[in-house]
Amino acid sequence: MIKRVLISVSDKTGIVEMARELQNMGVEIISTGGTAKTLSDAGLKVINISDVTGFPECLDGRVKTLHPNVHAGILAMRSNEEHMKQLKELNIETIDMVIINLYPFKQTILKENIELEEAIENIDIGGPTMIRAAAKNYQDVAVIVDPSDYSSVLEELKSSKDISLKTKFKLAYKVFEHTSHYDTLIAKYLRDKIGDEIFPETLSLTFEKVQDMRYGENPHQRAVFYKEVGANVGCITSAKQLHGKELSYNNIGDANGAIEIIKEFDEPTVVAVKHANPCGVASASNIYDAYVKAYESDPVSIFGGIIAANREIDEKTAEEISKIFVEIVIAPSFTEGALNILTQKKNVRLLQLENVSAKLPEGTYDMKKVAGGLLVQNYNNELLNMDDLKCVTEKKPTQEEMESLIFAMKVVKHTKSNGIALAKGKQTIGVGPGQTNRVTACKIAIEYGGERTKGAVLASDAFFPFADCVEAAAAAGITAIIQPGGSIRDQESIDACNKYGIAMVFTGMRHFKH
Numbered sequence: 001m002i003k004r005v006l007i008s009v010s011d012k013t014g015i016v017e018m019a020r021e022l023q024n025m026g027v028e029i030i031s032t033g034g035t036a037k038t039l040s041d042a043g044l045k046v047i048n049i050s051d052v053t054g055f056p057e058c059l060d061g062r063v064k065t066l067h068p069n070v071h072a073g074i075l076a077m078r079s080n081e082e083h084m085k086q087l088k089e090l091n092i093e094t095i096d097m098v099i100i101n102l103y104p105f106k107q108t109i110l111k112e113n114i115e116l117e118e119a120i121e122n123i124d125i126g127g128p129t130m131i132r133a134a135a136k137n138y139q140d141v142a143v144i145v146d147p148s149d150y151s152s153v154l155e156e157l158k159s160s161k162d163i164s165l166k167t168k169f170k171l172a173y174k175v176f177e178h179t180s181h182y183d184t185l186i187a188k189y190l191r192d193k194i195g196d197e198i199f200p201e202t203l204s205l206t207f208e209k210v211q212d213m214r215y216g217e218n219p220h221q222r223a224v225f226y227k228e229v230g231a232n233v234g235c236i237t238s239a240k241q242l243h244g245k246e247l248s249y250n251n252i253g254d255a256n257g258a259i260e261i262i263k264e265f266d267e268p269t270v271v272a273v274k275h276a277n278p279c280g281v282a283s284a285s286n287i288y289d290a291y292v293k294a295y296e297s298d299p300v301s302i303f304g305g306i307i308a309a310n311r312e313i314d315e316k317t318a319e320e321i322s323k324i325f326v327e328i329v330i331a332p333s334f335t336e337g338a339l340n341i342l343t344q345k346k347n348v349r350l351l352q353l354e355n356v357s358a359k360l361p362e363g364t365y366d367m368k369k370v371a372g373g374l375l376v377q378n379y380n381n382e383l384l385n386m387d388d389l390k391c392v393t394e395k396k397p398t399q400e401e402m403e404s405l406i407f408a409m410k411v412v413k414h415t416k417s418n419g420i421a422l423a424k425g426k427q428t429i430g431v432g433p434g435q436t437n438r439v440t441a442c443k444i445a446i447e448y449g450g451e452r453t454k455g456a457v458l459a460s461d462a463f464f465p466f467a468d469c470v471e472a473a474a475a476a477g478i479t480a481i482i483q484p485g486g487s488i489r490d491q492e493s494i495d496a497c498n499k500y501g502i503a504m505v506f507t508g509m510r511h512f513k514h
Contacts, residue, residue, distance in 0.1 A: 001162055002142065004073075005097040006049075007039070008032040008065070008127065010104050011147060016042045018099065018150045025157060030095070032064050033057065065126040074098060074133045078140045098134040098143045102127045102182055106229060109189050116193065123186055131175045138172035139165065145178045181206045185229060198363060198378065210237065216249045223249045234263065234358030236351075239330065242339065244349030247328075251306070255328055255351065257414065258308035262330075263357055264383065264410040265310060267426075270294040274305040277419075277433040281411050283426035287311040291320055293427045298448060302326070310357050313338045332356050368514075383410060384507040390485070392494050397480045397503040400425075401457055405482040405505060408459035413511040417461050420445040420469070422478070424456040439468040446476045453477055461511040463487040467496040474500035484510045 005027050009015050012035065019029055019039050031039055032049045039046045049064050050056050052073075057064035073095040076083040087094065103124035108114060134143035142163045144153060149171065156163055184206035191200065207226035216223030225247075227237035236256045241247070247255070258273040265283055270290040272280035279301035282293030287309055295302055307321065308330040315337030321329060322341050328349045329342065342350055364379040384406070391397065397405060404423045412421035416434035420441040423429065430449030432441035438460065446453055454477030463486045464470065470493050473481060481497065485506030497504040 002027050002096045002157065004028045004030060004093060004095050005099060006030045006070070006095050006130070007099045008035050009099065009101045011101045012038055013147045014150050015099070015147070018154065019044055021154050033061055062125070065130055068092070070095070070130065071133055074130065074141055075137050077137065096141060098130055098141060100127050100131050101145050105182060106185055109185070110230070119189060128179050128182065132179060135172035135175035138168045142168050143171050143175055145175055192363065199376065203376065211246065213249045225252060234259070234353065234355040234360070239351040239353040242334065242350040242352055243343045244347060247349060251327060251349065254306045255330060258306045258330060259353065259356060261411065261414045262308045262310050263359060264413070268311045269309070271308045272298070272302040272305050273308070274301045277415055278411050278428065278431055279305060281428045283407065287313065288317045288320070291317050295320070297428045306330070308356065315341060318342050330356065380413070380511065382509065383413060384509050388508045390506045390508070391503065392485065392506055393497045393502065393504045395501055395503040397505060401480040401503065404457040405459060405480055408457055409482055409507070412459040412461045414513065415461065417512045417514055419461045419513070421459045422446070422449050422453060422456045423459070424452060429453065429456055438464065439466070439472060442469045442472045446472060449476065455479055457481065459483070461513065463490065463510070464493045465489060467492040470496035470500070470502065474502060478502065481505070482507060484508060486510070
């Protein structure tokens with residue numbers, strides 16, 4: 001039976017209506033600070049927390065509920081005769097319901113130019129203590145931290161005059177999810193402030209649900225999409241969907257891959273992705289030409305793929321895109337004419353991502369879940385160091401070849417290993433992704449390139465363990481190669497390049513992507 005409730009909320013959504021319904025049922029209301037004022041101003045009878053504790057709120061409100069008269073009233077087990085005897089001797093009344101949500105720490109740290117002191121002041125102390133106490137004693141105390149639970153709890157009270165143990169247990173569970181999320185945000189904020197503790201001994205992560213997916217990678221798998229708390233600038237989680245049905249699990253994964261690649265380029269560039277691998281990438285002086293070149297890179301694979309652009313999609317470009325079926329088009333913006341054209345295709349998803357080229361901040365985690373564990377590394381924000389480039393062959397690459405080599409390296413960096421990318425100018429002509437040996441990846445890329453491989457350049461995500469890739473490249477008419485180097489058999493590849501008149505550059509930086 002609910003006789004007394006303690007209410008103290010930062011988010012006051014629906015609290016007046018909730019409190020009024022409880023009071024109409026004869027429930028006594030205890031409250032604190034601003035919440036007490038809100039309820040009193042609404043005409044409700046409220047007992048101030050100081051009247052319960054016999055002690056005034058102090059230290060600018062830092063201390064108001066940390067008192068035995070509060071916590072004993074929450075934690076006393078009603079079935080324990082000794083507990084109830086002690087309450088009577090101490091003249092403490094039980095508290096049967098706690099409605100609390102915490103200081104808005106998340107909202108505070110998401111504000112621009114927030115000072116550390118303000119963030120610290122928004123770390124709640126009494127609130128977590130009370131809701132954890134109520135959740136621990138869930139058999140006797142109902143605890144609500146989520147305003148969306150108000151209506152269902154009221155319905156249950158009206159229908160049965162009490163709250164079931166099942167409901168109390170579920171509400172208690174939500175408390176520990178809530179406090180875990182809250183404390184993890186605080187820990188992450190402080191860890192970021194320290195700056196040098198990238199990988200702590202224990203790592204707590206927290207995410208918020210974006211949506212339930214229709215299914216996962218395959219129709220028999222269930223899935224949910226969560227996002228990290230923060231600005232998420234330039235990430236799929238901050239994209240605004242302008243058109244089309246909701247994104248699928250695979251859509252989100254592939255779109256993320258396209259966005260990662262587009263960040264490598266400053267000039268107008270279009271990236272086409274299929275199954276998380278680039279299948280056509282091109283840069284040009286304008287986005288229309290970039291799209292046409294990206295399409296021509298691999299007209300077969302782009303069908304049903306995902307397109308990302310780092311410039312506004314105009315009407316002329318939209319006309320070209322609309323000629324084929326694509327799953328998603330991602331761009332910083334779309335002209336009105338482009339939207340009119342693309343929205344005529346009901347199945348294409350249009351995503352506006354204003355800061356699509358924004359680099360991920362230092363300290364961003366790259367994570368991979370494995371059974372029973374989690375692999376964590378810092379994000380691969382580097383491509384190569386120009387000062388470390390070393391031409392190891394007799395023939396040196398021309399300036400044009402060098403530009404194409406760097407372009408190809410930007411693409412192969414985001415290709416599943418073993419990966420090979422061929423480029424001519426600033427356009428891919430063949431990509432060989434995700435093979436169990438490098439020469440097969442090379443042969444696939446060459447097959448895609450066809451006659452266009454003559455005069456093209458090749459980029460590899462890792463070193464050549466044998467000269468076989470050079471042999472294949474030479475047969476295809478490739479004139480320059482860029483790779484990390486570092487194999488004990490590097491000299492074999494160098495000798496082969498010298499034999500066929502191919503320039504080879506070592507970067508000293510590997511880009512495995514598993």
